[in-house]
């Protein structure tokens with residue numbers, strides 16, 4: 001139970017007024033209820049809100065298609081042929097990478113598969129994959145099927161780390177020890193940057209170091225980390241990573257995903273890959289010889305397969321520009337304050353009804369707080385809905401609450417906490433107290 005008394009509503013509103021980053025909220029469409037009242041949207045970890053200017057981004061491409069047809073490849077306002085190139089710098093800045101290390105292409109799970117095709121190279125002694133639990137279903141399917149694809153047994157090949165008995169998150173030292181322990185059997189460590197369920201941010205720097213020491217490939221799923229925490233993929237020696245852009249990056253449902261390949265692999269023409277024309281050197285991409293030889297573009301762009309879906313990529317212009325303007329470092333500082341405030345509010349309620357399962361240390365989490373509801377979770381769900389607050393329930397008893405620094409406010413957290421408190425005081429205490 002916390003001791004800090006959280007601010008009253010007026011103070012929360014004042015905090016919003018005092019923070020210059022509060023102005024970014026106006027750049028987004030906030031969904032409303034039937035009466036036009038803004039909803040409190042704490043679900044940016046699942047689907048980020050729409051930047052107002054995304055509408056123009058997509059419309060511009062529809063217009064160019066309408067007016068220019070095939071000429072749009074070269075003569076569009078944003079020509080389609082080099083379309084992905086315009087995201088190099090801002091995309092790299094968002095994840096702590098060099099421009100050559102980042103590309104936007106496909107969708108997240110597809111990118112994981114394409115990158116694993118190159119970076120998961122098991123042999124008869126080292127074929128296992130170490131990952132963090134609980135795993136997101138798509139990642140689990142991807143890992144299992146990769147192992148099977150190479151002729152191994154997923155039962156044997158998957159090493160999924162579980163928290164110690166009675167704990168909710170992995171201890172950083174246990175992760176490192178597991179890598180040491182399995183080092184001679186591991187072909188790859190594949191971790192989430194931030195776990196989707198617990199909200200735990202993993203210790204990428206030290207995991208990266210340990211993997212390098214043992215010569216183990218290190219890959220990351222950054223679905224819940226990109227646009228949320230400050231990443232240093234280049235410096236931390238990550239081999240490859242992939243992330244979606246519809247969660248914290250606000251590019252819309254099924255928008256084009258990101259991929260990272262470390263610079264040390266940038267010019268490796270010999271590495272096996274599943275290739276397509278868009279990964280080829282643009283100078284010879286269109287060669288129609290009988291037997292064209294694939295020449296990979298340097299860096300992450302060499303892993304592209306197809307020409308990109310322009311309409312799903314267009315909102316990246318707005319989104320990345322917003323991140324560049326706000327700065328991921330400044331956003332992260334604001335995020336720590338918002339999430340810390342949310343934590344204080346929950347602690348101050350002091351009810352056994354709510355248990356925070358997300359790590360308490362701010363460097364071990366991002367924006368998300370996962371709350372385990374002891375007792376009747378449906379009462380809370382109904383009360384939140386009635387109050388116009390959108391959160392994300394993971395059955396049977398966990399609610400994920402995510403104040404994103406671009407569009408959520410201290411005031412909204414205060415209002416959310418009031419509902420929590422009201423439900424706690426009106427429900428039967430779970431432990432007869």
Ligand SMILES: *Cc1c(COP(=O)(O)O)cnc(C)c1O
Nearest residue numbers: 107108109110136138196223244
């Ligand atoms: C959201 C999410 C996905 C979704 O995968 P798609 O390929 O974008 O459908 C996969 N893995 C994790 C960990 C996620 O959080």
